Amino acid sequence: xxxxxxxxxxxxxxxxxxxxxxxxxxxxxxxxxxxxxxxxxxxxxxxxxxxxxxxxxxxxxxxxxxxxxxxxxxxxxxxxxxxxxxxxxxxxxxxxxxxxxxxxxxxxxxxxxxxxxxxxxxxxxxxxxxxxxxxxxxxxxxxxxxxxxxxxxxxxxxxxxxxxxxxxxxxxxxxxxxxxxxxxxxxxx
Numbered sequence: 001x002x003x004x005x006x007x008x009x010x011x012x013x014x015x016x017x018x019x020x021x022x023x024x025x026x027x028x029x030x031x032x033x034x035x036x037x038x039x040x041x042x043x044x045x046x047x048x049x050x051x052x053x054x055x056x057x058x059x060x061x062x063x064x065x066x067x068x069x070x071x072x073x074x075x076x077x078x079x080x081x082x083x084x085x086x087x088x089x090x091x092x093x094x095x096x097x098x099x100x101x102x103x104x105x106x107x108x109x110x111x112x113x114x115x116x117x118x119x120x121x122x123x124x125x126x127x128x129x130x131x132x133x134x135x136x137x138x139x140x141x142x143x144x145x146x147x148x149x150x151x152x153x154x155x156x157x158x159x160x161x162x163x164x165x166x167x168x169x170x171x172x173x174x175x176x177x178x179x180x181x182x183x184x185x186x187x188x189x
Contacts, residue, residue, distance in 0.1 A: 001102075001153060001167070005174050009098040013086045016105045019154060020075075021053060023109045024060035026127065026156075030116055031063045033123040039130065064112075072112065079104050102167045109154045110164040118160050128156060 003012035025046065032042045049055040057074075064072040075083070082101060085091035093101070117124050136145050149157035153170045165173075 001170050001174055004095070004098055004102065004167075004171055005178065007095075009093045009095060010086055010091075012098045013083060013093055013101055016102045017053075017083050017087065020105050020109060021056050023113065023154070024056050025050075027112065027116060028059055028063045029127050030120055030123045031067050033126055034067075034120050068115075073108055075104060075108065099167055099171070106154055106164070106167055113154065113156065114160055114164070117156070124156070 001012075003009075003015055028046075029042060033039075049059050061072060061074075064070075079101060082091075082093060082097060086093055132147055135147075139145055149155075151158040151162070153165055153167055158164070
């Protein structure tokens, strides 16, 4: 979102793409946890998928099919071609293309995330807890660690009952907040 507001359209497309891939990984990890797959077995298996987008997509499609007995909605071919042109050929997309790409990614992630949280909340919470514990263990020293979850456009911390904001709404809110911050002056006496 910040990349869009700042005018970095290529970076925004790659960030949206990475978000979708991380969602695929999260979805697969929740499905595996629900099916009592050991964490080490999942981690070892993910290593064979983790560095290749097409393998991640294939793993997600199969996991979704197994979980819901129907194929998932995926990015349209035109959207995939835009992503590939940006990532592999250096295309600089227009702001409209960038926002359209982001909206399409969100239109895939948010409904699936909402369904996953509704159907498998225990396992969603377990995977999030595992991530928090891994992050905590990577911090050096005796520092106290606190975590804060702020709902974003695609957010695990948003309640299932809360509506999902559109990318345009988020961009407008972010731009408004930045204008407001620029107008405020802090005076120290």
